[in-house]
Amino acid sequence: MIKTCSFLGTCLTLWSMIPGIPPRAWAQIDTSALRHNLNVVRRVMPDMQLMAIVKAEAYGHGLEGVARALDDEGCAFYGVATVHEADRIRQAGCQTCPFILGPCFPDEREPIVQNGWRTALSSLEEANHFNSLGQLYNKQVHTHICIDTGMGRSGFLPNELQGLMEKLRAFPYLHLEGIFSHLSAASVDLTFTHQQIQSFTNGVQELSRSQAFDYRHICSSSAVFNYHVPVSNMVRLGRLLYGYSPMPSPYNKELRPTMTLLSRVTIVRTLPGNHGVSYNHCYITQGSTKVATIGIGFADGYLHYLSNKNSRVYVHGQYCPVLGRVTMDQIMVDVTYLKEEIQPGDIVEIMGPNVSWIELTDRANTIPSNVLTSIGSRVQRVYV
Numbered sequence: 001m002i003k004t005c006s007f008l009g010t011c012l013t014l015w016s017m018i019p020g021i022p023p024r025a026w027a028q029i030d031t032s033a034l035r036h037n038l039n040v041v042r043r044v045m046p047d048m049q050l051m052a053i054v055k056a057e058a059y060g061h062g063l064e065g066v067a068r069a070l071d072d073e074g075c076a077f078y079g080v081a082t083v084h085e086a087d088r089i090r091q092a093g094c095q096t097c098p099f100i101l102g103p104c105f106p107d108e109r110e111p112i113v114q115n116g117w118r119t120a121l122s123s124l125e126e127a128n129h130f131n132s133l134g135q136l137y138n139k140q141v142h143t144h145i146c147i148d149t150g151m152g153r154s155g156f157l158p159n160e161l162q163g164l165m166e167k168l169r170a171f172p173y174l175h176l177e178g179i180f181s182h183l184s185a186a187s188v189d190l191t192f193t194h195q196q197i198q199s200f201t202n203g204v205q206e207l208s209r210s211q212a213f214d215y216r217h218i219c220s221s222s223a224v225f226n227y228h229v230p231v232s233n234m235v236r237l238g239r240l241l242y243g244y245s246p247m248p249s250p251y252n253k254e255l256r257p258t259m260t261l262l263s264r265v266t267i268v269r270t271l272p273g274n275h276g277v278s279y280n281h282c283y284i285t286q287g288s289t290k291v292a293t294i295g296i297g298f299a300d301g302y303l304h305y306l307s308n309k310n311s312r313v314y315v316h317g318q319y320c321p322v323l324g325r326v327t328m329d330q331i332m333v334d335v336t337y338l339k340e341e342i343q344p345g346d347i348v349e350i351m352g353p354n355v356s357w358i359e360l361t362d363r364a365n366t367i368p369s370n371v372l373t374s375i376g377s378r379v380q381r382v383y384v
């Protein structure tokens with residue numbers, strides 16, 4: 001029998017839905033929350049097209065699961081990092097077109113052209129190669145011109161834009177579908193961000209003298225609610241889609257968390273006082289201490305940076321501190337003061353309604369995306 005407190009009741013039901021031997025750690029993905037978060041943005045800016053960013057296993061939520069869940073939501077594109085991710089979206093049977101956000105290796109370009117995936121254009125070398133592949137397969141290659149307005153990662157520099165359209169016109173198989181850029185400090189440097197937006201606006205105006213572009217985009221999660229970019233007509237949603245807005249805004253409280261990370265107690269023991277817990281004995285018991293070992297570690301994404309950082313888990317309606325170092329597959333927590341009895345198999349909330357994604361981010365002294373993208377492949381994703 002598995003004992004659980006009431007809020008975990010649905011988790012328990014879900015857990016029993018996982019076929020085979022139950023996992024030690026699993027992530028419950030709330031697909032209605034994903035749709036809800038998209039629709040918050042849609043309501044606030046009804047004329048904006050949306051690109052849902054699903055790279056890196058959809059920020060740890062599982063690529064196929066999220067891509068399927070959002071496929072009917074009318075997103076213009078799915079943002080991915082690699083051709084391999086694009087191909088997994090195709091194999092999952094999704095209709096939404098993948099957009100590869102950064103530069104591609106020459107040998108990645110052929111599948112892009114064959115499948116009609118969208119890609120960024122940062123150089124004339126890429127333009128030339130894409131054009132020959134387009135000719136080879138007799139297909140238009142849909143690309144978005146990337147402008148480096150200050151990120152320093154890829155794109156044409158603003159001073160390279162004059163005369164660019166004339167050069168690109170030599171490539172008849174290129175369909176120049178969009179223009180985009182990426183902000184480098186939207187949540188910390190408003191002045192520089194406004195400069196980037198101005199540079200993007202100038203770039204769009206310069207390039208649009210030759211032709212109209214269907215998509216113009218620069219804002220991702222940290223800018224969506226906080227900067228107004230009249231020339232743009234699409235936003236790219238990563239963290240925001242998964243419930244976190246990096247900037248203060250009146251809409252943040254409407255966003256819903258999309259993942260609950262759960263694990264189970266493997267054993268409960270009572271250690272005497274002055275007994276070391278975990279590697280290097282960074283924690284030593286004061287007195288007799290009831291310690292529960294939990295089946296999740298840094299290989300599952302419970303970051304090693306959370307060692308000795310006063311992180312906590314939630315079990316039977318109470319918080320319990322994590323003791324000492326996080327190990328690869330297990331953590332130890334102090335359950336001495338739990339009011340309810342605890343036993344092996346009991347479900348523990350690692351991250352979710354009571355232990356927020358941002359709490360773990362702060363304790364680990366990292367950034368939110370790092371927490372989610374670290375969740376390992378051993379953690380089973382369950383979609384609700």
Ligand SMILES: *Cc1c(COP(=O)(O)O)cnc(C)c1O
Nearest residue numbers: 053101182220221236237238239
């Ligand atoms: C990853 C990425 C995003 C998503 O960023 P968030 O801040 O998570 O919204 C948007 N645009 C580009 C180009 C990216 O690489």
